[in-house]
Amino acid sequence: MDTPLLSVRGLAKSFGGRQVLKGVDFEVRSGELVAVLGANGSGKSTTLRCVMGIAQPDAGTIAIDGQELDGLPWRQLQQARQRTAMIFQKIHLVPRRTALDNVCAGALARIPTSQSLSPLFFPRSVQQEALECLERVGLADRAFDRVGRLSGGQQQGVAVARALCQRADVVLADEPVSALDPHAAEQVMALLHDLAHRENLAVAAVLHQPDLALRHADRCIGLLNGTMAFDLPSSRLGQAELDTLYAPDRVVAA
Numbered sequence: 263m264d265t266p267l268l269s270v271r272g273l274a275k276s277f278g279g280r281q282v283l284k285g286v287d288f289e290v291r292s293g294e295l296v297a298v299l300g301a302n303g304s305g306k307s308t309t310l311r312c313v314m315g316i317a318q319p320d321a322g323t324i325a326i327d328g329q330e331l332d333g334l335p336w337r338q339l340q341q342a343r344q345r346t347a348m349i350f351q352k353i354h355l356v357p358r359r360t361a362l363d364n365v366c367a368g369a370l371a372r373i374p375t376s377q378s379l380s381p382l383f384f385p386r387s388v389q390q391e392a393l394e395c396l397e398r399v400g401l402a403d404r405a406f407d408r409v410g411r412l413s414g415g416q417q418q419g420v421a422v423a424r425a426l427c428q429r430a431d432v433v434l435a436d437e438p439v440s441a442l443d444p445h446a447a448e449q450v451m452a453l454l455h456d457l458a459h460r461e462n463l464a465v466a467a468v469l470h471q472p473d474l475a476l477r478h479a480d481r482c483i484g485l486l487n488g489t490m491a492f493d494l495p496s497s498r499l500g501q502a503e504l505d506t507l508y509a510p511d512r513v514v515a516a
């Protein structure tokens with residue numbers, strides 16, 4: 263079997279003596295969209311933050327394309343980290359800049375500082391690539407619109423294009439559709455599913471809507487108080503698993 267693009271093993275994390283991740287294990291393969299489900303406070307964001315390097319885990323290993331991040335020399339660590347991008351519920355874009363500029367920003371890590379000091383003048387090659395990324399998410403015609411004038415769903419599309427322009431192949435999305443209306447949420451999930459399948463990305467998305475997970479994700483993992491409750495193909499996710507996460511009082515021992 264091929265190496266998973268993202269592999270997380272035994273992830274543990276405490277805040278002030280309270281353990282919020284107690285050994286989280288999962289993998290995301292190239293070409294796969296995995297939904298991360300769980301009640302508020304179950305550790306979903308902390309898990310993604312640890313994978314991104316925004317939070318420091320107390321234990322566990324994270325590997326990108328088979329390469330463990332822990333102990334990598336700085337430069338290699340930066341290169342591996344460039345392969346992962348995160349998309350948030352609250353869209354982190356600059357509303358006064360055009361969609362194209364915002365997508366170009368995804369390339370900042372790989373362009374020389376001299377050329378990135380003035381983001382008004384991204385190199386032509388980067389602008390061309392950014393335009394292609396907008397095309398891949400179906401927003402090429404909005405490239406020169408200010409992001410602040412786009413709808414929430416379109417803005418989330420721009421955030422996805424920025425991740426593509428970073429050339430990330432592991433995309434982590436923390437509640438990417440929670441602020442969107444049902445139609446836009448459907449479209450953004452379809453886009454993430456499409457990109458995973460068409461472009462062989464590994465996508466993990468935290469969702470609070472199990473029905474969206476069932477419709478769009480290939481696999482669902484469930485977090486319960488910082489532990490893995492299940493890891494299943496979406497077709498096998500049923501009410502019993504959802505009750506484990508969201509209505510533990512209703513779960514009757516078999």
Ligand SMILES: Nc1ncnc2c1ncn2[C@@H]1O[C@H](COP(=O)(O)OP(=O)(O)OP(=O)(O)O)[C@@H](O)[C@H]1O
Pocket residue numbers: 277278282300301302303304305306307308309
């Ligand atoms: N920086 C922090 N300092 C202290 N506690 C934290 C910190 N970040 C998260 N926690 C705690 O860790 C637990 C898990 O939080 P996390 O944000 O990962 O949950 P979540 O599953 O993403 O929840 P939600 O669905 O509400 O976003 C919570 O109890 C939270 O209070």
Ligand SMILES: [Mg+2]
Pocket residue numbers: 306307308436
């Ligand atoms: Mg969260």
